[in-house]
Amino acid sequence: MAFIDPYVADDKATAADPDWWRGAVIYQIYPRSYQDSNGDGIGDLSGIIHRLPHVASLGVDAIWISPFFTSPMLDFGYDVSNYRDVDPMFGSLGDFDALVSRAHELGIKVMIDLVLSHTSDQHPWFQESRSSRDNPKADWYVWADAKPDGTPPNNWLSIFGGSAWEWDGQRMQYYMHNFLTQQPDLNFHNADVRRELLDVTRFWLDRGVDGFRLDTVNFYYCDEKLRDNPALRPEEVNDKTAPSVNPYNFQDHLYDKSRPENLEFLKAFRAVLDEYGAATSVGEVGDGQRGSEIQAAYTSGGDKIHMAYDFDLLSNTFPTGTHVAQVMETAEKGASDSWPCWAYSNHDVVRHTSRWNLSPEAHRVYTALLLSLRGTACLYQGEELGLTEAYVPFEDLQDPYGKRFWPKFKGRDGCRTPIPWNSDRINGGFSDGHPWLPVAMEHVAQAADTQDASDGSMLNFYRDMISFRKGHPALLKGEFKVFEARDDYISFERRHGNVRLFCAFNLSDEPCGVTLPEGTWTIEHDAPFTAAETVADGDTKLPAWQALFATA
Structure with a gap:
């Protein structure tokens, strides 16, 4: 076989x-x-x-x-x-x-x-760019002159700490880096x-x-x-x-x-x-x-x-x-x-x-x-x-x-x-x-x-x-509308075509009541959660840290 x-x-x-x-x-x-x-x-x-x-x-x-x-x-x-x-x-x-x-x-x-957005400073593009101000890739990165007092061109900061500008003694200009100094930013203004x-x-x-x-x-x-x-x-x-x-x-x-x-x-x-x-x-x-x-x-x-x-x-x-x-x-x-x-x-x-x-x-x-x-x-x-x-x-x-x-x-x-x-x-x-x-x-x-x-x-x-x-197209591509939300609970409806899927989540360690929207709802018992109590008159109870899914 x-x-x-x-x-x-x-x-x-x-x-x-x-x-x-x-x-x-x-x-x-x-x-x-x-x-x-x-x-x-x-x-x-x-x-x-x-x-x-x-x-x-x-x-x-x-x-x-x-x-x-x-x-x-x-x-x-x-x-x-x-x-x-x-x-x-x-x-x-x-x-x-x-x-x-x-x-x-x-x-x-x-x-x-x-x-x-950026390369390594070891990339051949940057190695060529830093070699002079008139080479074919001179404008491939974000370069700028120092201010008259030698400080960086502006106040931009790096996510990894410090200025977003690093001085390059070879080209005698600053280059921009949003991250490490070894990660120069490419110049997207260059076609x-x-x-x-x-x-x-x-x-x-x-x-x-x-x-x-x-x-x-x-x-x-x-x-x-x-x-x-x-x-x-x-x-x-x-x-x-x-x-x-x-x-x-x-x-x-x-x-x-x-x-x-x-x-x-x-x-x-x-x-x-x-x-x-x-x-x-x-x-x-x-x-x-x-x-x-x-x-x-x-x-x-x-x-x-x-x-x-x-x-x-x-x-x-x-x-x-x-x-x-x-x-x-x-x-x-x-x-x-x-x-x-x-x-x-x-x-x-x-x-x-x-x-x-x-x-x-x-x-x-x-x-x-x-x-x-x-x-x-x-x-x-x-x-x-x-x-x-x-x-x-x-x-x-x-x-x-x-x-x-x-x-x-x-x-x-x-x-x-x-x-x-x-x-x-x-x-x-x-x-x-x-x-x-x-x-x-x-x-x-x-x-x-x-x-x-x-x-x-x-x-x-x-x-x-x-x-x-x-298994539920409503969860994949359906419309979304919040029904009720508080700090320890949220419920919303997903709708795809004629199918409505109600989703409720108890975000606490205490049971909570759930009120479903108008309609005839069937609890989805194939969901990987403890089943809620049977829906009666649009209300049910949801155990601690549990979710409820129901279709109409």
């Missing part, structure tokens, strides 16, 4: 659906920490291939792979020195092609992380830069990728006049984009990012993707004041990027029912045809189960809430295991961001530690070598093999909830 892979998708019709991304579930893989295949302590592309059956078993639609391009790795791949090759620590282009092929066999689409980056996009599309996550998508352009950013009033300061210890938060970033010229580039980018039929894109919007507005502007009209996310649900603000309702209301007001992408965790923030101090029961109900909102959902590797933020001592710290602001801000390493696969293997089965970041011992007890065998595990809950979502 021939072996039949249980994870291979049997619905080939979805492969060509240009609208597949709408309502999809995307699983983010941080390759350094997913699976090491060669014993060097660093995850790689071959390791991802080995673990793709785990991804397929979740039922997700796509993976987003964080950068694996050639890089000096000062910002762990977000400082690219060659956009068209794989860094040897991760493998080769052949390994990437094999990954795409295997993912597609399993019915998983592949999205990769494009870092277009040659834009054309080259669109060619990079085509290179990966030609290799079979299904889409892109666009790093810092609102940072592409800066003000040509290099005007100073104004200060924010104290009551306007927030930590959505940078940790609270960072003075970057004190400015209203009107001129160093989120410029109106970006819309035209995003239209050109979308035109390239449309050449390939079903390719998609999701942009990361980092803006503490206007994130939702930018998100809507970038995804409306059907001629720019497909979807975007800001940091409303990735911030430290606890997601009470009231807060979630406000976030959704703001998103819905932005533009009727825009499309958001929602996530609680990723490689840049403290894992949400620690950030919000969630119990396993609370983690489950908040997962159900995420997977019920209008938009596409992003899951970050390890959250399906219920992983907490790992403690990484200073001597093991790798993240330059954490080293700069330690100890008030410990950086991003705590959410990047290796995934535990096997409870009885060294390093949780991640690597036979010394891991680049320590494996958290408390995570090993939550290893995937242990949870896979337990019906009541967090892993199997994620599988069940994603399956439930995929």
Whole structure:
């Protein structure tokens, strides 16, 4: 008898659906920490291939792979020195092609992380640009003269601390960097830069990728006049984009990012993707004041990027029912045809189960809430295991961001530690070598093999909830309307065609009453939650940390 892979998708019709991304579930893989295949302590592309059956078993639609391009790795791949090759620590282009092929066999689409706003200072483009003021790439980066007293051209700040300007003694000018000094910003006002980056996009599309996550998508352009950013009033300061210890938060970033010229580039980018039929894109919007507005502007009209996310649900603000309702209301007001992408965790923030101090029961109900909102959902590797933020001592710290602001801000390493696969293997089965970041011992007890065998595990809950979502078109693409919201409770209706789906979430450790909208409702008992009491006269009771789904 021939072996039949249980994870291979049997619905080939979805492969060509240009609208597949709408309502999809995307699983983010941080390759350094997913699976090491060669014993060097660093995850790689071959390791991802080995673990793709785990991804397929979740039922997700796509993976987003964080950068694996050639890089000096000062910002762990977000400082690219060659956009068209794989860094040897991760493998080769052949390994990437094999990954795409295997993912597609399993019915998983592949999205990769494009870092277009800046490069490494080791990139040949920058090496040529800094060599003189009149070379062919002299204007490929943002250069400016010093003020008469030698200080930087303006008051712009780097997210990683200090001025956004670095003096270059070779060219005798300052260059702009929104992040590390070794990450100079490209000059998007230069048409040659834009054309080259669109060619990079085509290179990966030609290799079979299904889409892109666009790093810092609102940072592409800066003000040509290099005007100073104004200060924010104290009551306007927030930590959505940078940790609270960072003075970057004190400015209203009107001129160093989120410029109106970006819309035209995003239209050109979308035109390239449309050449390939079903390719998609999701942009990361980092803006503490206007994130939702930018998100809507970038995804409306059907001629720019497909979807975007800001940091409303990735911030430290606890997601009470009231807060979630406000976030959704703001998103819905932005533009009727825009499309958001929602996530609680990723490689840049403290894992949400620690950030919000969630119990396993609370983690489950908040997962159900995420997977019920209008938009596409992003899951970050390890959250399906219920992983907490790992403690990484200073001597093991790798993240330059954490080293700069330690100890008030410990950086991003705590959410990047290796995934535990096997409870009885060294390093949780991640690597036979010394891991680049320590494996958290408390995570090993939550290893995937242990949870896979337990019906009541967090892993199997994620599988069940994603399956439930995929079985209800109203959750994938339906309209959204809040019915009731308070701090410990939220309910809303999703509508698709003639089907109405009522969703209610008890966000507390006490039972609560639920009032359903007018109509005849049937509780969806296939949802992965304790069934609520039978609906009587439109009212029912919902146990602590439980969700209710009902159709009419």
